[in-house]
Amino acid sequence: MNFIExxxxxxxxxxxLNRPEVFNSFNREMALNLQKVLDDCASNPGVRAMVLTGKGKAFCAGQDLKEVTDPDLNPGFKKILEEHYNPIILKIRNIKKPVLGAxxxxxxxxxANIALACDIVVAHEKVSFIQAFSLIGLVPDSAGTFFLPRLIGFQKASALAMLGDKVSAIEAEKIGMIYKCVPAESFEDTVTQLSVKLANMPTKALGMIKGLLNASMGNSLEDQLAMESKYQIEAAQSEDYAEGVAAFIEKRNPNFKGG
Incomplete structure (x- = not known):
């Protein structure tokens, strides 16, 4: 079975993610397949935006616990983190193209934390996010302790990580955890509209924005200003910038090519 479509x-x-019978929980094969697909999309010039979603009723229930409790299959948490989840998070953040979490x-x-690593996250109103780790005696991984406090603040992140409360998509939007909660019936249309819009925007500039936001997590103000200057000078030399300015002057819609 192809675990990634x-x-x-x-x-x-x-x-x-395509293991709907187990709510798209990760086993080793699915994690490695996802990494390969992310790499392929990153290097494919015909791809200018990505949508990460799940098949069936769930986006992803996290780790397949049957794998870690089966003595014949269990790869161990060190391998799971270092070879499965950590590379997935780093690939999502380092791909120079927008990744929309649907x-x-x-x-x-x-x-939940793979979802929060995406550049823009939309969810339908029946979705819930759960930092379920503490409920089975574990700690958040997959950069949950990195992104969550930056998205919603230290106190709220601490409570969610420790208590394992469910957060509805409606609440997630209110507290800034995700970009937008949309009605279930318009979810697919919203995802299509956003992804097509992203794919037709200046891809190089979007990749630079992503790099700047990544760096801002640890940069000083001075370092961030210097990086903005460097990237802005480079962006101003792009074909998309020339097209954007020409379209503005000519009062027409720009036709960005991604270069």
Whole structure:
């Protein structure tokens, strides 16, 4: 079975986690397949935006606990983190193209934190996010302790990580955990509209914005200003900048090529 489904349409790569019978929980094969698909999309010039979603009722329930409790299958937490989840998070953040998290169902544990690592996250109103780790005696991984306090503040992140409360998509939008909660019936249309918009924007500039936001997590003000200057000078030399200015002057819609 192909645990990751990939479809590329109109410069948008839709990447779907595909173990619906176990709520798209990760085993080793699925984690390694996702890494390969992310790499392929990163290097494919025909892809200018990515959508990460799940098949079936869930986005991702995190780690498949049957794998870690089976003595014949258990790769051990060191391997799971260093070879599965950590590379996935780093690839999502380092890909120089926008990654839209389209959260179609429950996102729990590592699944919740993979969702939060995406550049823009939309979820339908019936979705919930759960930092489920403490409920089984574990700690958040997959950069949960990195992104969550930066998104929603230290106190709220501490409570969610320790208590393992469910957060509805409606509440997640209110507290800044995600970009937008949308009605279930318009979810697919919203995802399509956003992904197509991203795919037709100046891809190089979007990649630079992503790099700047990544760096801002640890940079001083002076370092961030210097990096902005460097990137702005480079962006101003791009074909998309020339097209954007020409379109503005000519009062027409720009036709960005991503270069």
């Amino acid at each position: 990939l479809e590329i349409v109109d410069k948008v790569a839709t990447i779907a 959260i179609n169902g429950v996102a729990a544990g590592a699944g």
